[in-house]
Amino acid sequence: MATLSRKDVEHVAHLARLGLSDDELARLEGQLNHILDQYAVLTELDTEHIAPTAQTIELENILRDDVVKPGLAAEEILALAPERAGPYFVVPPILGEHGN
């Protein structure tokens, strides 16, 4: 299994939207590689014909009736907004100059 370079760590941090200091990046490079070393044992096992387990409960297609029920109180939810304008959450622009 591959080891992580500093560039890899920076890439993963960006994917995870985690802003990390140089100290943190350096420390994580060492710690993550140390943890990844522990994963090497899994290559000892032949799992070619083993089905993956996503969850152990084996329930499928759990449905409920399509009936309108009261939701949560909008005002209580909006009260948590870091920035709001009436019934709207205010966010920085995602389209345009800084958007994709």
Added chain:
Amino acid sequence: MTADLTRLHAHQMAAGLRRGDFSAHDLAAAHLDRIEATDKPLHAWVWWDRDAALHKADEADDRLAPARADGPAALASLPALLGVPVGLKDLVLTRGERATAGSRILDGYISPYDAHISERLKAAGAVLPGKTNMDEFAMGSSTEFSAWGPTANPWDLERVPGGSSGGSAAAVAAYQVPLSIGTDTGGSIRQPAALTGIVGLKPTYGRVSRYGIVAFASSLDQIGPLARDVRDAALLLAVIAGRDERDSTSAPIDVPNYAAQLPLSDDEAAARLRGVRLGLPRQYFVKGMEPGVEARIREAVAALAQAGAEIVDIDLPHTDYGLATYYIIAPAEASANLARYDGVRYGRSVRLPGGDYIADYLETRGSGFGAEVKRRIMLGTYALSAGYYDAYYLKAQKVRTLIKADFDAAFEQVDALVAPTSPTVAFKFGARLADPVAMYLSDACTLPVNMAGLPGLSVPCGLSEGLPAGLQLIGRPWSEGRLFELGRAYEAITADAGWRTVEPRDLSLLIDPTTPAAADRAATVRGAA
């Protein structure tokens, strides 16, 4: 009189309230007084609200008094936990109240809804004083990763209570509450129960609804009781368990009256062991296990055998792959569950000048999450990323199948498994912070049980060098009743054991005003400022 009330077990409190031996107000006040007097050095609680708790207790009295006047039928129809104090781990949501999951990123968050189990506990009349301390987002085995400072172990205030449900465990062990709720993803109920000398159960995955529980790893998380005896744990499980249509993984399986099924007499309880086949998995006597802990486990197994259980050597050959498998799957699921903490709708939100939303995410999450959480998000993100998904996440899911198959095969031969809960007793603050893997090894005996989705019960089984050791009982899916029966039987056959009379050593230090706060002790032992 008030000091005595906190020493009762929850089922005795419930009975005493019905008889009118004391009021719910006095019962709540006794516990709140104890929390106030002891929590500076212990730090089991993130917050508690005396007035709100007493108000709930008064409501309980308003129902108890007329029921006592009306007679036995009226008393019998009262909800199970009416007037009994129960601690809630800080990731259980209660409407209108703070929840942080031990994290700075949720500082100030007030939940707009009740978790399913909060609804159940309120309907059962429980008095909920506040929220107990935990490792941030349930990621940890010592409660040292709480953003609010660590919790101490009442047995030795320089040692950890275990984690991530360390606050819930310490609160029960220190008689601040008779019952508390924890969550267990890799051992976070069972391991702190073992380290603080109390009972803790991780139910079968799907037994208790996860709606309104801050998510860590959705295929592993389960909610369960911590208590000072098996009967109390059974009482609490029956209140919180059962199908909830808001959690599609909660099972449509009936909830038995677990406590009522337990024998009242020790003789009857012990008799239930006769003919029971208990498997002893040899891989659970892990490298690094303390000799004193191993001795307590083997003595416990000998006692069970003497009482009539048949002990069968069991092989769970994939046990040693559990750590790697868990530390791929859990962080992967966590990286998805923690993506929601982006400062858009709630919680910590850093908005930098310039309006660059990516920069805002980086700073919000970078400054809001602690080091262990960031480590696990990084691991999880990497394990799921393009090019690595097959080698890590998919591989781990396949090994998970093998781990589960080991247990399925074992249960064809035996009724339950008996094993250590934790390979060591409580360790000192700072002892496992230098190497993340050293901390992860705390859960070597517990995390395979989460991977297989099985129920696991930890019961105290003696002391090693003055500190508690825990015996773990692992059962088939939905066998919580059987585990309680076996745990109760073990309590019965060890009822006269000397170690059952030993109190947590540092209880007296908790009420000494000169005892330093938990965080100060942690810093001193770690050698940091």
